[in-house]
Amino acid sequence: MHKFLNISISALLFAAMMLCSCTSRETINPGNTSVPSEQSIAHTHLEAETTPRTTVAEIKTSAPEQTLPTQTIVETQTTAPNSTVIEEIKSLETTAAEEKTSVSEPAEDIEPPAAEPPVVDRFASLGIPEDVGYSYYTEEIREQMLEHGIDYDTVEQLIDVGFIFPEMLEMSHEERCIRSFTHSFRHFDGSIEEMLELLPKTEAYIAENYPDIITKHQYGSSVQGRSLDAYFFSNCEEPKQKIMLTFAMHGYEGDFRNDGAFLTESAYAIMLFYAENPEFLGEAQLIFCPMLNPDGVYAPKNAKYGREQSEGIDMNRDFKKGLFRAAESIALRDFMQEVEPDILIDFHGWLNATYGDSSLAKIFNKHTKLYHWDKQYGSSQGYLIGYAHKQGIRSLLVEHEHFTEINSIGIIYALNEICRKAE
Numbered sequence: 001m002h003k004f005l006n007i008s009i010s011a012l013l014f015a016a017m018m019l020c021s022c023t024s025r026e027t028i029n030p031g032n033t034s035v036p037s038e039q040s041i042a043h044t045h046l047e048a049e050t051t052p053r054t055t056v057a058e059i060k061t062s063a064p065e066q067t068l069p070t071q072t073i074v075e076t077q078t079t080a081p082n083s084t085v086i087e088e089i090k091s092l093e094t095t096a097a098e099e100k101t102s103v104s105e106p107a108e109d110i111e112p113p114a115a116e117p118p119v120v121d122r123f124a125s126l127g128i129p130e131d132v133g134y135s136y137y138t139e140e141i142r143e144q145m146l147e148h149g150i151d152y153d154t155v156e157q158l159i160d161v162g163f164i165f166p167e168m169l170e171m172s173h174e175e176r177c178i179r180s181f182t183h184s185f186r187h188f189d190g191s192i193e194e195m196l197e198l199l200p201k202t203e204a205y206i207a208e209n210y211p212d213i214i215t216k217h218q219y220g221s222s223v224q225g226r227s228l229d230a231y232f233f234s235n236c237e238e239p240k241q242k243i244m245l246t247f248a249m250h251g252y253e254g255d256f257r258n259d260g261a262f263l264t265e266s267a268y269a270i271m272l273f274y275a276e277n278p279e280f281l282g283e284a285q286l287i288f289c290p291m292l293n294p295d296g297v298y299a300p301k302n303a304k305y306g307r308e309q310s311e312g313i314d315m316n317r318d319f320k321k322g323l324f325r326a327a328e329s330i331a332l333r334d335f336m337q338e339v340e341p342d343i344l345i346d347f348h349g350w351l352n353a354t355y356g357d358s359s360l361a362k363i364f365n366k367h368t369k370l371y372h373w374d375k376q377y378g379s380s381q382g383y384l385i386g387y388a389h390k391q392g393i394r395s396l397l398v399e400h401e402h403f404t405e406i407n408s409i410g411i412i413y414a415l416n417e418i419c420r421k422a423e
């Protein structure tokens with residue numbers, strides 16, 4: 001079902017986990033046609049549908065390998081489309097090859113020599129910012145290289161060692177990191193059932209791999225016994241601002257059953273970005289609650305609920321004095337009282353709008369291109385942001401345009417801006 005044109009971090013992570021012991025070139029299937037802009041995540045997805053990208057996880061699993069570049073690279077390339085870039089890579093390759101040959105032949109029972117220093121270190125020695133040293137290329141450049149008689153294997157090796165895409169040198173650090181990250185996006189093209197199976201695997205990958213940045217905390221349990229989890233992200237000792245991000249309060253957002261799972265998937269995408277690029281947290285702390293209503297997200301087809309939690313209570317009509325009927329609402333309320341966030345952003349679909357705090361709305365609408373802003377908080381209706389607002393928390397409800405249009409990159413830009421303001 002390729003109509004699910006959403007970021008599929010879950011799918012890619014699952015794929016990457018399957019590839020962990022197998023990082024051969026054949027398994028890496030790069031080939032985007034253009035570098036996506038901040039605004040074009042939907043287009044990115046469309047492109048990725050036909051031309052899968054190298055994934056973040058694949059980059060991570062292939063990076064430590066640091067396959068020693070072979071002399072063939074230097075020998076086989078004659079004319080390159082971008083001579084400056086190729087010259088730089090040639091010199092890197094030559095240096096690497098020289099370093100390699102200077103090591104005396106190891107006896108069979110001696111352990112293999114230590115791995116090459118990361119390619120990014122070698123780029124750094126040339127004065128190239130380290131975030132340029134990712135696998136960066138375009139299909140166009142690949143074709144040019146092939147046209148210039150550079151054989152396919154060599155092109156792939158240049159990609160492996162980190163082809164320098166010249167215009168990246170002109171970008172800001174933020175743009176480079178985000179553009180690198182967009183290369184990790186891949187369409188989810190399976191069924192919703194497969195997606196629901198993949199989400200826990202994605203969660204496990206993120207939760208287990210970034211212990212320095214992420215602290216996982218279970219703040220409660222759903223009525224059906226599923227864990228209600230939060231993830232604290234910080235990159236400093238004493239964060240100056242706490243920003244809580246909540247997702248999938250409605251397991252069903254009005255398009256098809258379980259479409260709230262796309263919100264959780266978006267949460268994981270954003271979490272993965274900050275796990276990989278914690279410097280953008282600045283002095284802020286992000287607290288992710290990626291699935292407020294897991295029973296609703298996992299509601300079976302014949303269940304009456306889905307939008308609501310399993311007892312039929314709509315959590316976004318439950319955050320009001322005298323209400324708080326659902327165990328999931330109570331757990332979240334108590335957790336909020338414990339954490340005392342400064343900001344709360346609650347993600348939903350699919351009305352293409354933001355509600356609540358005007359300055360937050362301005363930032364989000366600018367970066368995500370959401371259409372409409374409404375100043376209402378829904379306090380009297382029992383909205384989560386209404387409750388937060390009454391507690392003095394700056395709060396915003398983000399309604400994505402559609403599950404095919406979730407602009408996680410726009411959200412990352414918006415969150416970066418908010419995190420910068422915390423400094």
Ligand SMILES: [Zn+2]
Pocket residue numbers: 249250253348349
């Ligand atoms: Zn909703």
